[in-house]
Amino acid sequence: MVTREDVINIARLSKLYIAEEELDEMTKAMGDIIKFADTINVASEQGVEEFDNINNLKNAFREDVVVPSYERDEILKNANDIDEGHFLVRKRV
Amino acid sequence: MQYEMVAGFETHVELATNTKIFCSCTTQFGGDPNTHCCPICIGLPGVLPKLNRAVVQYAIRAGLATNCHIANISKMDRKNYCYPDLPKAYQISQYDKPLCENGYVQLSNGRRIRLNRIHIEEDAGKLIHKRGDTYIDYNRGGVPLIEIVSEPDIRSVEEAKEYVEKLQQIMRYIGVSDCRMQEGSMRCDVNVSVRPVGSDKLGTRTEIKNMNSITFIGKAMEYEFNRQVELIESGGEVEQQTLRYNDSENTTSPMRGKEDANDYRYFRDPDLVTISVSDEEIDELRKTIPELHFEKVERYVGQFSLSEKDASNIAKYRRIAEFFEQASDGVKNPKTVANFIIGQIFRRLETEDDKESFDIKTTAAQLRELVKLIDDGKIRNNLAKSTLEQMLDTGKPASEFISESDMAGLDESALEGLCRKAVESNPKAVEDFKKGKQKAVKSLVGFVMKESRGKADAAAAEQLIISIIG
Incomplete structure (x- = not known):
């Protein structure tokens, strides 16, 4: 069961703002999503070999060789605010 | 009532790989801000992280050198939290299937500090707070870390210091990290609680975050121990908290309150596939673990009759230990070699870093030749000493400075x-x-x-x- 408190807590952890009047709807929606996901429990595990991930891939490694990084201007392109080559988060009043 | 300290460590060690854990950017320390970055390490959507093979190998070697069991199957998980040092809003770490488990580090008093686990994860970016604004440099973001988690087996500040030093020596010896605490390549979170002597129950613990000096670790633990004892003695209760140590005042203060209780909602990272390591691969890596510091000390004392102190001073630095062993090979008295190293060569290596990098002009073979001249009675110690000084200045062999007539001795x-x-x-x-x-x-x-x-x-x-x- 998903409670209103769960929703409030998850919203807080995710830094999302949810208005008081949205809470009931949100709680029901999240409950539905989890119920849907839970249908997997209906399936029988008998005779099914345990697998670790869906495509059963293993060891996709990269060798430890340096490739030049991006130009800083490219890296900072998405930043809202920039100063002295840094991403800048302004003080919130 | 008498109280005892109970402490455990979570130690982050930056691995000395060339590239980051999930992308091919350099891990070099320093560099202009945000110049060691790419879309993967600044967390842009739609990118595909790919695990650095060397990270897995380094972490397994760290595990083997600390007596861990290495897991054949392991995986990466997402640890979710929102903070600007982590642009994806999650850190890729390991949760329920770490690479290494159940190891230990043995202290000189014979006690074993058990290691619960060693897992691999990515480092976060660096935040610089200026005038209330926050400047972010992601050069460090994605640098590979191992987190070494001990059980609460430490009972005193002395044990804590030795534990950290020992980890430092082991990691340096096997070459997985330079463990420079002042540069942040080794950082400790220290969990401290107290309990009446004789009790085997654990008290409520506090966690002192991000300690990067062994001296401060000692001071912070002492402060925290006294604070908790006083609190309990005056009828209060220790609150489970995350603390920051203020070195200028030698106090601890809370970092975040209860309302920020961690809720990381770990789940498997779907972008990264299973890590599978065979027993054969583990055995191959085991062969790369050199004789460690404390093993060398034992051997130097037993085999070469060095004093424990001299043996330790030489063995502490891998390069110096190798130099000593090469220079002593075939000489009558390795103690003479040790004395030259500790007496004369150390005088030229002032800092720990100097000793660690051990950049001197004289080769081990040259020192061996010099000591053999003493062995053969051709020169006396005094002459050898002054000759060594000249050798160290110039990098030239002893024969350049000692003439035939010098070597003839006196009839x-x-x-x-x-x-x-x-x-x-x-x-x-x-x-x-x-x-x-x-x-x-x-x-x-x-x-x-x-x-x-x-x-x-x-x-x-x-x-x-x-x-x-x-």
């Missing part, structure tokens, strides 16, 4: 001649000696040594002088 008649000269030229010293002043003979020996330019055998000269006077 008996020459020595006797010098001793007679010493007695004739120093009537005052002879007089003093006759009056019973034993020490006076030393100045006569000194005369002989000076006249022979260090070639005379001081002990033989002393006996000869005494017999001449007598």
Whole structure:
């Protein structure tokens, strides 16, 4: 069961703002999503070999060789605010 | 009531790989802000992280050197939290299937500090707070870390310091990290609780975050121990908290309150596939683990009869230990080699970093040649010492500074001649000696040594002088 408190807590952890009047709807929606996901429990595990991930891939490694990084201007392109080559988060009043 | 300290460590160690854990950006320390970055390490959507093979190998070696069991199957998980040092809003770490488990580090008092686990994860970016604004540099973001989690087995500040030093030495020896605490490549979170002596229950613990100096770790633990004892003694209760240590005041203060209780909502990272390591691969990596510091100390004391202190001073630095072993190979008395290293070579290596990098001009083979000249009775210790200084200055071999005539030594008649000269030229010293002043003979020996330019055998000269006077 998903409670209103769960929703409030998850919203807080995710830094999302949810208005008081949205809470009931949100709680029901999240409950539905989890119920849907839970249908997997209906399936029988008998005779099914345990697998670790869906495509059963293993060891996709990269060798430890340096490739030049991006130009800083490219890296900072998405930043809202920039100063002295840094991403800048302004003080919130 | 008597209380005892109970402490456990979570130690982050930056791995010395060339590239980051999930992308091919350099891990080099420093660099202009945000110049060691790419879309993967700044967390842009739609990118695909790919695990660095060397990270897995380094972490397994760290595990093997600390007696861990290495998991054949392991995986990466997402640890969710929102903070600007982490642009994806999650850190890729390991949760329920770490690479290494159930190890230990043994202290000199015989106690074993058990390690719960060692897992791999990515480092976060660096935040610089200025005038209330936050400047973010993601160069460090994605640098590979191992987190070494101990059980709460530490009982004193001394044990804590030794534990950290030992980890540092082990990681440096196996070459997985330089463990420079001041540069942040090794950082400790320290969990401290107290309990009445004799109790086996654990008290409520507090966690002191991000300690990067062994001295401060000691001070912070002491402060926290006293604070908790006083709190309990005055009828209060210890609150489970995350603390920051303020080194200027030597106090701890809370970092975040209860309302921020961690809720990381770990789940498997769907972008990263299973890590599978065979027993054969683990055995191969095991072969790369060198003899460690404390094993060397034991051997140096047992095999070469060095003092524990000298052995430890040499073995502490891997390069110096290797130099010592090469220079001692085949010499009669490895102690002489040790004395040259600790006496003369160390004088030229002032800082820990100097000793760690051990950049000197003289090779081990050159020092061995010099010591062999002493072994063969061709030169005396004094001459060897001054020669070594010249060798260290120039990088040239001993033969450049010692002539054939130096090496010839003194035959008996020459020595006797010098001793007679010493007695004739120093009537005052002879007089003093006759009056019973034993020490006076030393100045006569000194005369002989000076006249022979260090070639005379001081002990033989002393006996000869005494017999001449007598």
